[in-house]
Amino acid sequence: MPTPTIRIAKLDTETIDKIQAMEEELGHSILALEPYYPPAQLTDVQVSRLKALEQELGVVLLAYQK
Numbered sequence: 115m116p117t118p119t120i121r122i123a124k125l126d127t128e129t130i131d132k133i134q135a136m137e138e139e140l141g142h143s144i145l146a147l148e149p150y151y152p153p154a155q156l157t158d159v160q161v162s163r164l165k166a167l168e169q170e171l172g173v174v175l176l177a178y179q180k
Contacts, residue, residue: 120176123148151178 123146125133137144154177156164168175 119150120147121150122146149176149178153177154179 125146129146133144133146156177160177164175164177
């Protein structure tokens with residue numbers, strides 16, 4: 115199976131406005147990405163385990179459907 119990829123999201127004006135408002139609120143830039151493959155539907159327990167591993171490794175992890 116090929117490695118899942120992500121790409122810059124194609125956004126409408128309303129969505130861009132919402133993201134820009136959040137950037138202003140946070141004082142940071144936000145990058146909107148969209149998965150090429152659908153993200154995995156994880157249980158709350160699985161999400162917690164994924165977040166714990168992210169913190170341990172210092173990376174951002176994205177789970178995709180196989």
